[in-house]
Amino acid sequence: MMRDILFHIKSLIAGHFTVFKHSFKPAVTVEYPDEKPIIPDRFRGKHTFDENACIGCKTCMRVCPASAVEIFKDGNKKTILFDYKKCIFCGNCKYYCPKSAIGMSKQYELATDKVEDLKIEMGKKDNE
Amino acid sequence: MNYLYFLYIQFLDKYGIPEIFGDITFPIFPFCIIAAAIILVVLFLVLFERRILAVFTQRKGPNRVGFNGVLQTTADAIKLLCKQNINPVGVDRFLFNAAPILVFVPIMVLWGLIPYSSEFVFMNFSTSAILYTAIAALPVIGLILAGYASNNKYSLMGGIRAAAQIISYELPIMFVLLSVAALASSVNLKDIISAQISSVWFIVPCFAGFIIMFICSIAEMNRCPFDLPEAESELVAGYNVEYSGMRFALFFLGEYASLFVMCAFMATIFLGGYLPIGNKYISELIFGSNFQFLQLLIYFEQVIWLLVKTFILVYLVMLVRATLPRLNSQGLMLLSWKFLFPLSIVNFALIMVIKYLMVV
Numbered sequence: 001m002m003r004d005i006l007f008h009i010k011s012l013i014a015g016h017f018t019v020f021k022h023s024f025k026p027a028v029t030v031e032y033p034d035e036k037p038i039i040p041d042r043f044r045g046k047h048t049f050d051e052n053a054c055i056g057c058k059t060c061m062r063v064c065p066a067s068a069v070e071i072f073k074d075g076n077k078k079t080i081l082f083d084y085k086k087c088i089f090c091g092n093c094k095y096y097c098p099k100s101a102i103g104m105s106k107q108y109e110l111a112t113d114k115v116e117d118l119k120i121e122m123g124k125k126d127n128e
Numbered sequence: 129m130n131y132l133y134f135l136y137i138q139f140l141d142k143y144g145i146p147e148i149f150g151d152i153t154f155p156i157f158p159f160c161i162i163a164a165a166i167i168l169v170v171l172f173l174v175l176f177e178r179r180i181l182a183v184f185t186q187r188k189g190p191n192r193v194g195f196n197g198v199l200q201t202t203a204d205a206i207k208l209l210c211k212q213n214i215n216p217v218g219v220d221r222f223l224f225n226a227a228p229i230l231v232f233v234p235i236m237v238l239w240g241l242i243p244y245s246s247e248f249v250f251m252n253f254s255t256s257a258i259l260y261t262a263i264a265a266l267p268v269i270g271l272i273l274a275g276y277a278s279n280n281k282y283s284l285m286g287g288i289r290a291a292a293q294i295i296s297y298e299l300p301i302m303f304v305l306l307s308v309a310a311l312a313s314s315v316n317l318k319d320i321i322s323a324q325i326s327s328v329w330f331i332v333p334c335f336a337g338f339i340i341m342f343i344c345s346i347a348e349m350n351r352c353p354f355d356l357p358e359a360e361s362e363l364v365a366g367y368n369v370e371y372s373g374m375r376f377a378l379f380f381l382g383e384y385a386s387l388f389v390m391c392a393f394m395a396t397i398f399l400g401g402y403l404p405i406g407n408k409y410i411s412e413l414i415f416g417s418n419f420q421f422l423q424l425l426i427y428f429e430q431v432i433w434l435l436v437k438t439f440i441l442v443y444l445v446m447l448v449r450a451t452l453p454r455l456n457s458q459g460l461m462l463l464s465w466k467f468l469f470p471l472s473i474v475n476f477a478l479i480m481v482i483k484y485l486m487v488v
Contacts, residue, residue, distance in 0.1 A: 012452075019184050019451045029188040 039106045044091045046107040047082050049122035053101040054078045060093035060102060069093050072123075079123030084110055131247065132157060158250040162239045170384040174201045176439075177384075177446055184450040208380075211373035216279065219370065223277035228371070228378035230270030234263045235382050238389045243318045245402050245430035257305055257315045260393060261298070264348060267382060268294040271350075271357060271367050274379075278370040286366025289457060290350065290357035296464040297347040297354075303472035304337040304344075307479035308397045321401040331398040333482050336475045338398045340468050345390045346445060347464070350383065353452040356460060391441035392434065399437045402430035 030037045039045075056073040060080075068086035072079045080102070094102045112118060133154055140150045175190070175198065182189030190200035215221065240250035241260050253259055268290050275287020308330055309315045312323035324330060331338050347354040358366030368379045395401060404410065411425040419425070455463065 016447055016451050020447060022186055023180075023183045025186055027182070027188045028186050031188070 048103040051123045053099040063092045084118040208377040213373040218279040220277040227274035228375045231267045232382040234266035274367040282363045286357040297344040300468045300472040324400045329400040352449040395437035
């Protein structure tokens with residue numbers, strides 16, 4: 001009985017002291033729009049596409065679990081279409097690409113107020 | 129307070145108004161002072177609590193509105209004032225509206241009983257310590273009424289829990305207060321403080337009493353870990369589930385006002401109230417004992433000493449809130465009846481022995 005009470009009092013004091021010690025540690029909060037969080041190296045953000053490396057094998061289309069990738073091949077020109085409404089950022093397209101033509105950048109601010117903006121086409125479309 | 133009273137009477141005398149009119153209307157002044165002080169202190173306390181809890185949990189707390197978030201609680205208060213007052217279907221209109229007032233008014237009276245400095249006591253009764261505990265038990269009537277009138281099972285449960293809690297935690301407080309009264313040979317709060325000038329602060333002979341009082345005060349304020357009447361995870365918000373707008377704000381105001389006043393009461397009876405450490409006033413040390421306005425400065429310094437002691441206790445209460453989980457209702461009763469209540473009686477007996485030895 002007495003030993004129990006002493007044990008409880010001891011643990012109460014230890015608990016309060018632990019919480020008190022926390023008040024000397026810096027805050028872990030990141031105030032997001034003002035300061036950006038530190039992004040890890042292997043972060044999977046918006047895709048990059050290297051149209052010169054791409055051979056148009058369409059592996060990325062087959063491995064994509066959400067069918068978010070589409071490759072258009074017209075002779076030598078290859079364009080890729082990412083549908084960010086569907087994309088789950090699993091990174092399969094990057095992992096399976098035999099020529100490493102698809103990469104993933106650290107860009108994560110993809111929010112937009114237009115649905116059309118979520119379909120992003122990359123490749124040699126402009127200088128045809 | 130007497131000074132203010134004489135000024136008022138003199139002012140009325142100038143215009144030929146009889147003194148009886150001044151006697152009747154004078155309480156308006158302390159009322160206004162307390163009302164303004166409650167609003168200011170509560171606004172500050174809510175901000176203080178949020179920042180302190182944030183510090184304990186390694187967050188930053190509110191820091192957007194105003195400079196470093198100082199206007200956050202003001203903005204919250206304005207939002208609450210602008211909100212619609214909803215009367216849910218099936219509530220008892222009269223009791224539903226009366227309950228927040230019944231919670232808030234006794235706490236406001238408690239503010240008047242605390243001696244803030246040796247001249248600044250709003251209501252100086254010869255039995256003010258006893259009166260304090262009597263009035264401190266009154267807000268629970270408002271809580272029960274709020275629970276009953278809301279036509280909500282959660283509210284009713286919250287109200288009943290509040291009643292059970294107050295009954296079991298009033299008794300140890302009374303016994304601790306008795307032992308302090310025995311040490312000071314008085315039940316007047318000002319006399320209790322002046323008894324601490326000559327001897328040590330009463331926390332030294334009555335340390336167990338201070339711990340008991342601290343625990344019971346947390347229970348009386350319905351704060352963590354004794355916040356069973358408004359246990360969020362069990363009863364949503366307890367007795368104030370159905371309240372919104374200004375009436376909810378009154379409950380909120382009452383809760384934080386009682387936090388401050390309970391800590392001020394504990395500081396008064398255990399930590400020497402407005403007395404400085406070592407009975408040496410800082411303003412006396414700085415300006416010398418021949419300074420013209422020394423007495424006036426000392427009055428203000430006394431208020432600051434009381435505030436410092438009070439806020440140390442408030443800080444401890446918040447530390448407890450940040451650390452401990454909520455008790456279950458059985459554990460709450462067990463702690464009070466099986467542990468604190470016998471301990472307070474033992475403490476009372478010990479204090480009587482100490483008092484006897486001190487006199488002899």
